[in-house]
Amino acid sequence: MKQPKIRFQDVSKFFGDQPLFDGFNLDITEQEIVTLIGPSGSGKSTLLRMLMTLETIDGGEIFIDGEPLWHCERRSKTVKADEKHLRQMRAKLGMVFQHFNLFPHMSVLRNIAEAPIRVLGKSREQAYNDAACLLEQVGLADKADAFPADLSGGQKQRVGIARTLAMQPSVLLLDEITSALDPELVDEVLDVIRQLAATQRYTMLLVTHEMYFAREISDRVCFLDQGRIVEEGRPEQLFSQPQSPRTQSFLASFLRS
């Protein structure tokens, strides 16, 4: 079998002495689109953040393309990952955040071009050109010189997506990217993701409460509860015929609301 793009292997994570994850396993295939659903506090964000190296892990290992994320070889010894190794691994990952986290002191175009210039070493001209293309792709060509505060939530999030794409990651992590938006702005953001899923070859791991969207876009849906995958499967199967009572009651609570 082909090696997974991402593998969580026996991962554990503690907050204080409270284990959130204990022996957690999950494989994601290259170009697979996996959606995590689950109640608040079940660990969805933490899972994405451990992969993005925003949270450390307390045991086990995460592999990207077969390479360990949190350990590396130095002088033929396996040691805790240093900043250099982490930066090599982060190059494959991109993350879009619930609250956008745009840089308020930079124009929209700078927000997108800054990392390609500083991190990838692109020329200014090249980076600004590419940023302009991405802005066009997310339908905001006319907002290049605006500042984040001048944008609506939906526009901010589309800039957030463009900023992430500018770093050319192969894995996209999307953590409730429409949860902070007014309902009428949700679709303009999801449309961008739909288009990415249809035309580009990203591996995607996403968290969402938009069940219709999860159903439509995912190759696989995982129901997470208290740091465990209770049930997973193809979306049509998991949404129509959930096996576990936990999943059933979770989905039922969504239908009610």
Place this chain on the structure above:
Amino acid sequence: MTFYEMLPLLLRGLGVTLLIVLLALPISGLVGFLAGITRLYAGWFLRSVVVVYIEFFRGTSVLIQLYWIYFVLPFLGVSLSAVSAGVLAIGLNIGAYVAEVVRGALLTVPQGQSDAAVALNFSAWQRLRYILLPQALANMLPSLGNLSIELLKATSLVSLITVADLTYQAKALADLTLQVGLIFGTVLLIYFFLAQLLAALFRALEKRVGRGLKRGGLQGG
């Protein structure tokens, strides 16, 4: 002695005061930024060193610090000129306060900013330099402006270790001529004017730095 005869001496004193301010200001800024950043991000050893520095210099009197550097350090083999001792003592003292301002301002930048910078693969230095500090700077400038005035006022203490600054000259002239009202009145106005100058300088800086941020709003991300 007429006022015009006193003026050259006062101006010479003013020159010395300005020299000390111009040397101590960058020292306090440099030390303060380094210490503030170290206290936030360095490993436990450097962090403890910095905490000791900050608490020591904030917790004891500038005058005693000045006496230590000028009178006691020579016994330990470090002899400094009076001006150098003054610059160092005042720079380090105000630097300790600057460190706390810098640290506090960096802490006000939302966690999400640093998260986004990590996710975009900026190095630790780049995150600080291009993402966190520019946002923190707008927050810290008002306090830094106040500290620059504190620094200016503290320089008058160097007159007590024989540095012929504005205060020293004023005191000498007053002893000589007994025209205390005129002399100390003049000196008071000069210090006041210098303080206004510093305040205006920092307000201008604030405006410059704030321009992008105001439009952006601090939580606008």
